[in-house]
Amino acid sequence: MTYFTKLGLAGAVALGLTAPASAETELTMYYPIAVGGALTEVVDGIVAGFEKENPDIKVNAIYSGNYDDTRVRALSALNSGEPAQLAVMFSIDAYDLIEQDLIVPFDDLVEDKAWLDSFYPALMANGKIEGKTWGIPFQRSTIVAYYNKDLFRAAGLDPESPPTTWYDLISMGKKLTKGDTYGIMIPSTGYPYWMFQALAIQNGVEVMAGDGLSTSFDDPKVVETLEFWKSLSADYGVMPTGTVEWGTLRQAFLEGQTAMMWHSTGNLTAVKKNAEFDFGVAMLPGNKRLGSPTGGGNFYIFKDTSDEEKAAAMKLIEYMTAPEQAAEWSIATGYMGVSPAAYETEALKSYTKDFPPALVARNQLEHAVAEFSTFETARVRDGLNNAIQSALTGAKEPKEALEEAQKSADRLLKAYR
Amino acid sequence: MNSHVNLERRRQAIYGWLLLSPALILLSIFAFYPSIATLWSSLFSRNTRRRPSEFVGGENYSDLFADPTFWLVVKNNLLYAGVTIPVSIAIALAMALWANSKISARGFVRTAYFTPTVLPMIAAANLWLFFYTPGLGVLDQIGSLFGLPSVNWLGQPETALWAIIIVTVWKEAGFFMIFYLAALQTIPEDLKEAADIEGASRWTYTRRIVLPLLMPTTLFIMVNALINSVKLIDHLFILTKGGPSDASKLILYYIWEMAFAFFDAPHAAAMTIMVLLVLGIVAAIQFFYIDKRTHYQ
Amino acid sequence: MSNRMDTIGAVLLAVIWISPLLFAVWAAFHSTSDAVNFTLLSPWTLDNFRTAWAGAPWLKYFLNTFTLVTIVLTGQFILTTLAGFAFAKLDFPGKDFVFILVLMQLFILPEVLIVENYAMVSRLGLFDTILGVGMPYMASAFGIFLMRQAFKSVPIELHEAARIEGCGLLGILWRVYVPLAKPTYLAYALVSVSTHWNNFLWPLIVTNSPDTRPLTVGLSIFGAPENGVDISVISAATLMSVAPLLIAFLLFQRQFVQAFLRAGIK
Numbered sequence: 019m020t021y022f023t024k025l026g027l028a029g030a031v032a033l034g035l036t037a038p039a040s041a042e043t044e045l046t047m048y049y050p051i052a053v054g055g056a057l058t059e060v061v062d063g064i065v066a067g068f069e070k071e072n073p074d075i076k077v078n079a080i081y082s083g084n085y086d087d088t089r090v091r092a093l094s095a096l097n098s099g100e101p102a103q104l105a106v107m108f109s110i111d112a113y114d115l116i117e118q119d120l121i122v123p124f125d126d127l128v129e130d131k132a133w134l135d136s137f138y139p140a141l142m143a144n145g146k147i148e149g150k151t152w153g154i155p156f157q158r159s160t161i162v163a164y165y166n167k168d169l170f171r172a173a174g175l176d177p178e179s180p181p182t183t184w185y186d187l188i189s190m191g192k193k194l195t196k197g198d199t200y201g202i203m204i205p206s207t208g209y210p211y212w213m214f215q216a217l218a219i220q221n222g223v224e225v226m227a228g229d230g231l232s233t234s235f236d237d238p239k240v241v242e243t244l245e246f247w248k249s250l251s252a253d254y255g256v257m258p259t260g261t262v263e264w265g266t267l268r269q270a271f272l273e274g275q276t277a278m279m280w281h282s283t284g285n286l287t288a289v290k291k292n293a294e295f296d297f298g299v300a301m302l303p304g305n306k307r308l309g310s311p312t313g314g315g316n317f318y319i320f321k322d323t324s325d326e327e328k329a330a331a332m333k334l335i336e337y338m339t340a341p342e343q344a345a346e347w348s349i350a351t352g353y354m355g356v357s358p359a360a361y362e363t364e365a366l367k368s369y370t371k372d373f374p375p376a377l378v379a380r381n382q383l384e385h386a387v388a389e390f391s392t393f394e395t396a397r398v399r400d401g402l403n404n405a406i407q408s409a410l411t412g413a414k415e416p417k418e419a420l421e422e423a424q425k426s427a428d429r430l431l432k433a434y435r
Numbered sequence: 436m437n438s439h440v441n442l443e444r445r446r447q448a449i450y451g452w453l454l455l456s457p458a459l460i461l462l463s464i465f466a467f468y469p470s471i472a473t474l475w476s477s478l479f480s481r482n483t484r485r486r487p488s489e490f491v492g493g494e495n496y497s498d499l500f501a502d503p504t505f506w507l508v509v510k511n512n513l514l515y516a517g518v519t520i521p522v523s524i525a526i527a528l529a530m531a532l533w534a535n536s537k538i539s540a541r542g543f544v545r546t547a548y549f550t551p552t553v554l555p556m557i558a559a560a561n562l563w564l565f566f567y568t569p570g571l572g573v574l575d576q577i578g579s580l581f582g583l584p585s586v587n588w589l590g591q592p593e594t595a596l597w598a599i600i601i602v603t604v605w606k607e608a609g610f611f612m613i614f615y616l617a618a619l620q621t622i623p624e625d626l627k628e629a630a631d632i633e634g635a636s637r638w639t640y641t642r643r644i645v646l647p648l649l650m651p652t653t654l655f656i657m658v659n660a661l662i663n664s665v666k667l668i669d670h671l672f673i674l675t676k677g678g679p680s681d682a683s684k685l686i687l688y689y690i691w692e693m694a695f696a697f698f699d700a701p702h703a704a705a706m707t708i709m710v711l712l713v714l715g716i717v718a719a720i721q722f723f724y725i726d727k728r729t730h731y732q
Numbered sequence: 733m734s735n736r737m738d739t740i741g742a743v744l745l746a747v748i749w750i751s752p753l754l755f756a757v758w759a760a761f762h763s764t765s766d767a768v769n770f771t772l773l774s775p776w777t778l779d780n781f782r783t784a785w786a787g788a789p790w791l792k793y794f795l796n797t798f799t800l801v802t803i804v805l806t807g808q809f810i811l812t813t814l815a816g817f818a819f820a821k822l823d824f825p826g827k828d829f830v831f832i833l834v835l836m837q838l839f840i841l842p843e844v845l846i847v848e849n850y851a852m853v854s855r856l857g858l859f860d861t862i863l864g865v866g867m868p869y870m871a872s873a874f875g876i877f878l879m880r881q882a883f884k885s886v887p888i889e890l891h892e893a894a895r896i897e898g899c900g901l902l903g904i905l906w907r908v909y910v911p912l913a914k915p916t917y918l919a920y921a922l923v924s925v926s927t928h929w930n931n932f933l934w935p936l937i938v939t940n941s942p943d944t945r946p947l948t949v950g951l952s953i954f955g956a957p958e959n960g961v962d963i964s965v966i967s968a969a970t971l972m973s974v975a976p977l978l979i980a981f982l983l984f985q986r987q988f989v990q991a992f993l994r995a996g997i998k
Contacts, residue, residue: 058787080941083953090695095940098854118698119484207590207678258569260587261679266568269963273571273768294765397697407679413592434485448824450901455830458815461871462833464856466840469848476848526745533742538735540743546985547746550753553981555930555948558970561955562752565759565963571768573755605749658838666843669932672952687843687933694847695937703847710844718839 043330046078048095049106050088050315060350068337075330085111085315096120096320103323104331106315109144110391110399112152113230117393117434121318123150127332137339137357138380143388145316147230153316154335155356157347159282160310160379160386161216163303164289167296169194169277180278180300184220184246187303191256194277201256203276204247208264210406211399213280215311215390218243222306225402230392231435235402235424236417244409244416246305251410260411282313283379286352290373299375301382308385314353345369354379392427393434401426470711477704488701495705504681504689505706511596512686516664519603524656526608528649531615532641552610560673563602564589567674592682595675599683602670607663611656618652619645658721665710686710759967767964780968784954787965789942790972793950800862800935800946801928807870808924809917815871816879817905821891837873843933850937860940869928875920882916883909922988929977947973 051057058081065079082091085108092105107115115121128134134142137155145153167177173193181187191201204213211225218225223239226232234240250257271279272292280302289297302310317335319328337343344360347353349369355361361370361380370376392398405419414422477495482488499505534545551559566573567588575585588598622645630640668688671677677684677692684692686706694703759767760781766774784790818824819831842849849868850859858864886909894904910917932948939945945953951973955966981988 078941081953082940086696087953091940093698094695094850094937095860098850098859099857100860100940114698117484207676258585258587260569261590263568263590266564266571266963269571269764269768273765275571292764394697403678404680408592411591411679413680413682444823447822451818451822451824451827454814454818454822458811458834458871458876459830461811461867462837462873464852465842465849465868465871466837466845467833469845469852470840472848472851473845529741530745533738533745536735536738536742538739538742540739540746544742544746546982547750549985550750550978550981553926553977554753554974555932555951557930557932557948557952557955558974559752561951561966561970562756565755565768565967566752571963573751605752609749662839662841666841666933669948672932672936673955690844691846691933691937700847707844707847711840714839714841714844715836718836 042074042076043326044076044078044101045103045327045330045334046080046095046101047104047106047331047334048080048082048088048092048102050083050085051081057350060347064338064343064346067343068334071337072330072333075333077334092320093118093120096322102320103327104317104319104335106156106317109153109155109158109312109314109316110389110395112145112147112316112318113391113393114395115318116147116152120321121152122321122328123152124154124319125150127319127328133336136359138354138383140312140383140386140388141354141356144312144391153318154339156315156317156335156339157284157351157353158312158314158316158356159284159353160312160382161213161280161302162283162286162310162378162382163278163280163300164271164285165278165298165300166271166274166276167298169199169274169295173277177296177298180298181303182301182308183303184305188250188254188256191250191278192254195256199274200258200276202250202278202280203257203262203267203270204250204280205264205267206261206407206410209313210261211390211402212311212313214243214247214402214406215387216280216302216309217247219309219311219387220302220305220307221246224387226390226392228388230395231431233392233398233402233424233427233431235405235420235427241417241420244406244420247406248409248416252412261407282352284314284351284353286376286379287350288352290352290375299378301378301385304385308382310382310386311389312383312386313389348376352376352379354383392431394430398427398430401430473704473707473711477701477708479701481699481701491701495701496709499702499705499709504684507681508684508686508689511682511684512664514596515600515603515685516661518600519607519664520657520660522600523604523607523611523660524653526604527611527656528615528653530608530612531619532645534612534616535619548612549609551606551608552613554606556606556667556669557673559602559606560670563598563605563670564674567598589675589683590679592679595679595683599670599674602674603663603667606667607660611660614652614656615649618649622648661717662714665714756967756970759964760971762964764962764964767967780964781972783962783965784969784972787969788950788954790947790950790969792942793945793947793973794976796862796944797929797946797948800866801925803863804866804869804928805921805924807866808872808875808920811871812875812879812920813905813910815876817883817909819876819880820883821909834873834876837871838877842868846934846937849934853938859938860944862944864938865935865944865946866928868934872924875924878916878920879913882913886912926977 049061051061061079061081065077069075069077080091082088088105089107089111092102092107095102124134125131134151141155141158142151145151145155163180165180170177173196175190175193181190187202194201206213215225218240221239221243223234223237223243225234225240227234251259267279267281268285268289270276272289272294274295286299301308317339319331323331339356341355341357341359341363342365344355344357345363345366348355348360348366355366360366390399390402401423405414405423408414409416409419478490478492479488480486480491480494530548534541534548538544565571569575569585569587569590574588578584578586586594588594626644627640630644635643665687668685671683671685671688675683677688687710690703690706690710693699693706761776761778762771762774763777763779815834819827853859853864853867856864858867890908891904894908899907930948931946932952935946935949936952939949942950951969954969
């Protein structure tokens, strides 16, 4: 047994050595990232800039995969007593984090309340619960439509006027669908509920209530929305049947397998870098109205942290969301600058002047609504995702699938009402 | 003399327990205690801000029985086991017979069969993802050579689980082949010669002599394959995440999801207990019936 | 005739079996667009490896995996040797009962107990340590069983001879039994190393930082960014991470297979 004790001791000593010797504050931050690879360097660069300005604060920024991974990572760290003071997590995790009693509202931490109002209000919507602000926007997005202008030209369409209505979407889609190329792909793995919410808003209906306590999956107009999505492949043949894979969709678009794709604006920089054709970015088309949910990650501060750590975490968040850093992050990824001031920086001004598509997501904000989020959000969302997928794959009728999802959502949310 | 025997006996007992204790302590910490703790926590409700944890008895279990996803997952796992176990054993046997026969290119054949075993499942799943991706994937490209339409292997409930099964078989068969290969080496050459003299066909020889002699190995492999059919779920994380609409979700993935994505440890615990129960029954059958005829002596 | 059929069948299966790997090699050395379009004459490139290499601390991941495998194997050797010897050669009350307990563990998979094991590792303060990843696997029932088998086949005469020469019990174990069980150790090491080199779910749960993440977890995180995957870069990363074990296997495959055959694992 001594063997293990020794190893354990060695581990303890190693841990002890990494603890700060001076009175400096150490922060551990978990974060997900959009497009993998070199972007961790951008975050590291921003963090390094922060540490330079605040030599008494040390930040361990830990990249932990996608949003789900990051939530799992951060929470298991908390559960096992590992340090974690803040994290970038899904903006829609707020209800669950509050329910698990893990995070603190920012209202109690900020000295200057005006700072909370410096962000785009649409990006604050998901973080505002029970009258308090629980999340600060960092990497935020809306869904935008990417389209291949070359294919538009080849189909005899005006490359400068992408579809603005569902009707156009179908009629143009039909012209664009040829051989191995589809008119449109809307991803239905990964985040099907997100795309679905966009369609539902466009159809003039919300899928959840503002208090996170009820859903309206079985509303006739919601059912109609799913029927429309399905009809894109089943009736009009402008989208492939079955589900469309979120992760490989960008590649499919870049390979010209689809003339249009709906995806997060967080993909913009990657598409820009890799597209070998002329592409455009547009707001999503509307039916009854225009619209997209917001998406992406917010900063959260965990409850179980000392006052010094909270203050240091606030400093870090203020730094990372300040206009210059927001602009840098937006240019590197395609995510939105989180405040109007970010778009007033020289960097972002000149970038958007050369590359106007970078403004589309922001312009769409005036039509944007909060992303789907309820109590028990992961499981309620899972039910909706399954309903969408089984309708798209033909396993169930849209109405039947959504009614089942509504039933299970009611069962899960009953306890919170 | 008598006291000497007693002394020896006591010495052996002390040594025996001393030698066993490190392993027993770790087994207790990481197998026995967790099993009991899991059972215990499966009897309590979840602890949240609104509702603190309380004793609920069998409620978590009845919740699961009422949960259609649970039954779907059980069904998926039964199919997964029901296909991967026999198919990978059959392929492993064929591989071993080939890899043991005097064919040319034997070195290449052995290497090719065994290589997937060396790859982590996660890496294997990455490779297969691009086999399966519609349009871009290798399968579709091959299909299009023959004019077949594009198939969304991972995106359809009818094919997703099968796509997962194929990856598992691909990964497992080579590993099992090694055990068969080892067993084949122990079959004496004279049996083959005797069979030749008798004029027995190769098929008869294989069926009458080789297969029965391989029986203990087959049982050993079967137990391994069974265990794998519960625990080998890494590729789900890359390939389907259990979708579409839970069509490829397996029980361990659901346990993971329940505990670490939904934060519902009590229901995860209840599921864990059921899995342990099923494994326990299988173990009992193994020990009390099959054991007598095999090598666990 | 039938021999030729065999050869064709065997080679065909071999080609099918190896093809995913070959495709990955092809993809890793070509630009994404060339890779998915099978542009046969397209130029080869190392760019994907550069991108993948820059994308994650692979060297650290590799080192973590290496440390993990070493710790697990060392632990397993010590524990299973001691326990296996006790079960094989000592006689004491309660032995049979304990042996059944150990056999039961064959079916209590650490993978199934992830929730409680995670809680236990946290309680021991081993969360996010490599030791924490390895510990649940050290007292392997399979290993104990194998060692028991190997030690049982050692003739009692050797044991007696060593004892007469004045060896203590541990001395006998170390000088007589362990050397004779070498093939078993080798085969067991191979199984153990390849299992833990490839293990994913448990490390995913108990590691939280690049300092402890093994290759598999690193690879999955690298391969799962939010907004899209790049076939060629992932193939390159995959090849990089499997290369050490794969090359070792290809170099030593004869010995590898021989080790299994000699150990008589069946």
